Amino acid sequence: MRKSMRSKVTVVGAGNVGASAAQRIVEKHLADVVLIDVVEGIPEGKALDLWESAPVEGFDCRLTGTRDYAETAGSDVVVITAGLARKPGMSRDDLLLKNYEIVKGVTEPIVRHSPKAILVVVTNPLDVMAQTALRVSGFPKQRVVGMAGVLDSARFRSFIAEELDVSVENVHAMVLGGHGDTMVPLPRYSTVAGIPLPELMPKATIERLVERTRNGGAEIVAYLKTGSAYYAPSSAIVEMVDSLLRDRKKILPCAAYLEGEYGIRGLFVGVPAKLGRQGVESILEIPLTEPEKAALNGSAAAVKELVDKLKL
Numbered sequence: 368m369r370k371s372m373r374s375k376v377t378v379v380g381a382g383n384v385g386a387s388a389a390q391r392i393v394e395k396h397l398a399d400v401v402l403i404d405v406v407e408g409i410p411e412g413k414a415l416d417l418w419e420s421a422p423v424e425g426f427d428c429r430l431t432g433t434r435d436y437a438e439t440a441g442s443d444v445v446v447i448t449a450g451l452a453r454k455p456g457m458s459r460d461d462l463l464l465k466n467y468e469i470v471k472g473v474t475e476p477i478v479r480h481s482p483k484a485i486l487v488v489v490t491n492p493l494d495v496m497a498q499t500a501l502r503v504s505g506f507p508k509q510r511v512v513g514m515a516g517v518l519d520s521a522r523f524r525s526f527i528a529e530e531l532d533v534s535v536e537n538v539h540a541m542v543l544g545g546h547g548d549t550m551v552p553l554p555r556y557s558t559v560a561g562i563p564l565p566e567l568m569p570k571a572t573i574e575r576l577v578e579r580t581r582n583g584g585a586e587i588v589a590y591l592k593t594g595s596a597y598y599a600p601s602s603a604i605v606e607m608v609d610s611l612l613r614d615r616k617k618i619l620p621c622a623a624y625l626e627g628e629y630g631i632r633g634l635f636v637g638v639p640a641k642l643g644r645q646g647v648e649s650i651l652e653i654p655l656t657e658p659e660k661a662a663l664n665g666s667a668a669a670v671k672e673l674v675d676k677l678k679l
């Protein structure tokens with residue numbers, strides 16, 4: 368039974384990314400949060416600990432930690448972070464089979480209890496796990512979206528701001544394609560105070576920042592050794608959740624299911640998408656040069672290879 372008019376978000380997976388996302392959601396007053404995991408005590412303990420911060424932080428959103436899907440019922444948005452994270456030397460694709468079983472296993476009870484939810488998939492390999500959630504849920508494509516581009520472009524933006532010593536608020540960046548080594552950063556559509564990046568930096572500098580963005584995930588894994596990034600990933604998730612719940616209609620780079628856009632069909636690929644209360648409300652098709660198109664197609668081909676392995 369719903370006791371409040373607040374929105375409800377379930378976060379599946381109470382690990383680093385899931386717990387950080389839960390924290391950011393309540394601290395931004397966006398929604399009540401149900402944190403769910405398979406490990407006994409972890410979701411309960413983290414949710415309680417977060418709730419005990421509410422009087423100091425000043426949020427009224429409630430937190431529940433559970434292993435029981437009944438408590439997730441009626442969620443408006445469900446963020447799926449359940450899975451294994453990369454260890455050093457492990458590629459995102461090594462995670463494929465293991466995480467496929469996990470994402471399939473959590474999507475089934477989620478959609479039974481929240482048939483109207485919007486699913487935000489985070490588990491790697493991202494684009495393929497989004498496709499898993501789409502197929503298993505049977506939801507319309509508008510209600511399944513993957514988080515990767517917001518993170519990749521946030522990394523790119525942070526490096527640009529640092530390089531030029533300007534406010535991060537002046538910097539916008541567009542990153543298309545699959546999450547991972549095949550991502551397609553678009554410097555032409557990346558701007559500082561509205562000025563395209565190629566007007567502001569030599570080509571070699573742009574290339575260096577693009578390369579660092581491409582390896583952004585691995586750079587963090589190499590430092591942490593026992594886990595992967597979660598502060599920036601959780602920020603990226605919550606920007607999407609905010610736009611969905613509050614119908615802000617932000618254009619954000621997201622993994623969306625394409626049916627002919629950019630000449631790609633039947634795959635999740637990172638593209639600029641409008642996120643509102645209906646989910647992925649539209650996909651923006653921006654003109655690409657031949658090399659950019661080729662890079663996007665290469666990225667889609669890499670996603671397709673994994674999708675074919677899983678027969679999705």
Ligand code: TXD
Binds near residue numbers: 379490514515594
């Ligand atoms: O840009 C992106 N999309 C990503 C993706 C950015 C960062 C992290 N990315 C991926 O998210 C990462 O490669 C992993 O696949 C997930 C979660 O990363 P996180 O760093 O949070 O991993 P943790 O800390 O290991 O947490 C995973 C939790 C852990 O508590 C497990 O017990 C739980 O998932 N888990 C489950 N929960 C519910 N149900 C099932 N079946 C389950 N299996 C594991």
